[in-house]
Amino acid sequence: MKNSSNNEIPLVKYEEFLQLFVNHQSKIFGYIITMVPCRSIAEDILQDTLLVMWRKFSDFTPGTNFAAWGVKIARLNILKFYERERNSHIKFNSEAVENISECLSDLNKKDDSNNTEIKALRSCMNKLTEIDQKMITFRYMRKYSIKEIGIHFGRSAHGIYKTMARIHNLLQKCVEREVSISQH
């Protein structure tokens, strides 16, 4: 592919690129936010990654794993972020990165189970108590901040974080259980 520096308009390629990205965006973003667990930083890294992916799209071999190729570029951008933002405290050390990478690699070896997980998650959300469901709805569907949820329930932000963490744990356990049942 000729990129924009060749003064040609890679229209068809751009369409192809966007379509591939739409299909694999959640994996690429998932990788970034796992390695850098901060929404605003992950957003910046995703933007840089997308731009590099497009510029280097000529290097991508059609038919190969687009998500894996995107993750490779994302990894380089994360390293750049680590170098650039030396003072940022949101940085895993090499042991943590190694553990995360190994776990992700194990996950990739399995079949893509995200759709099964989403189905399980829906079912699990229905099993939560009414108050827990309300918290999840307020936080993720209505996009209340933790502080706003605290105001609504008359509790501190600290307490809400703890409650949300507990609810997430319930959901994780339930999803694991349901996915496991569905695979047998």
Add this chain to the structure above:
Amino acid sequence: MNDRIKIRINELALKSLENNVTPEEFAELNNYVAESKESAGHYINFIRTYNNISDTGDIIESAQSFLNEAMNEMLWQNLVESENNAQALIEEPEEQVDNTIRIERKAPDRSSTIKVLVRIAAVLIIGFVIIWFDSIARRQAANENLIKIAKLDSTSNAVWQRESNFPVKGEWLWTGNYYLKQGFVELTFSNNETVVVEAPTKFSLRTPDSIFLHHGQVYATVPKEAIGFTIDTENAKIVDLGTEFGVYSDINGNTDLHVLKGKTQLLARKAESSNNTEIVVAGKARRIRPETEDIKEIKLNDQLFVREFDDTTGKLWKGENLNLADIVSGGNGFGEGIPDKGVDIQSGHLVQVLDTSDMIDGTPFYVVVEGSPYIDGVFVPGVIADSTQITSSGIKVKDIPKTDGKYWGYIFNGAWHDSHNVARHNLVLDGRPIPNDIPAITMHSNLGITFDLSELRKNLPNVDIKSFKTDFGISETMSILIDDKDFDFGEGPAAMNLKKTRKPSVDLWVFLDGKNIYKERISCFSPLYDIEVEIDNAGQYLTIVVSESDDGWGLDWAVFKNPQLVLSKKH
């Protein structure tokens, strides 16, 4: 790994995701993840669940927009470079003649021009492609499964931006952004919450029980079972607590909340303290300004928002009641009538020039009013003892006793009297003349009028008529005559009674489908009667009668001040 550690990892990761984690806390998270693959696996599971629950669509959308902008910039940059680098051309003369002067000037070569045109076309095409892909990506990113959010129940002259992409009446609106440029639409959400959107309004639908108002105005009616319905704006969050309320948000970031029924919780989104939240109850209004984020009290405007509209006639309802004075003068109850116009009792015609010089002898016949669909007819009560027909369908009532069968004037929109022995003047209740701009119906004894409620309901099918409400009395100006020593009271027991009491009185009757639902004897100088009578939803004919009491018909200058049908949105 026990649950306590798992929950702690979740808590730390959650804080980190929201950029709310301290260096010490992140170091703790790092330690857990570095410590074992099991902890790292739990952390990854948490992130997966978080991504599956939370909407990361805005982040992905923002990255795509970034790429699109970069793409456009690159393309235009190339275009400019191409123009600047174009080769100079030696122009050939059109005709080969001797001594041709060869002119050298800089101009784009043909291949360059073609390239430029191709690029311009490509930029345009790419623009469309980007929009198209953006739309696909946006929808996919906004939600794993694009979901139906609200049904478009009614529309009136609705024009959407990019109209072809938007639904018509009866169709569903899905998660996404919408911009209503003109007209009105009513959306019904899953728990029967209804929201009337008035153009120009830009809004987003993201979850089944909320709406994000970027700018514009909406009116929400939320049934009890849907408590918790939310309207978000750029700087406020309004959570319903069982209510009806309107929200106006301007492009400068001001948010106004007007609560008409029930109560809501209002939160300033960027609230720095818990003081920036308030329960706002019916009859109250609040504003959040963008610069301060403080909640300020403002005056309630209960007719600011369109609450209902008729999609065939285009009639709008902003919470006002139906004005019966407007109806008796040929209007629809919302101001179409003409002051001083009224119904002629003998012909049933709506007339503008009223001849009020003398008393008239009535007949026992019910007179249908053809000139207004909302008035069934008029009549003179008690001409025949115990049998007065009060509807065109033939309903007769026995409640009203025999009267003299005489009446003065018309049933008209206004509050004044004149006759051969008194000059025209505004009627007076409770010591105050009724101003011309206050809706009023003058109705001397012995007169009756029947309104057809079913015709009125047709205009606004989603609105209930809750009650008939009015102030009522006999004008104190009758003292002009009663205090005149030459005034002729006439003869007979009734006249003698009036002469004795010097306080003329009437019987006021209200019937619904022939059933008497209100009756009161009211005399002049009584305290002002503030009357409200409930109306059954099934009722069709509302009849109001003013008949003489035991003191005859003389000086019964009765008047309804602010006669109205109280409306309420159907639930």
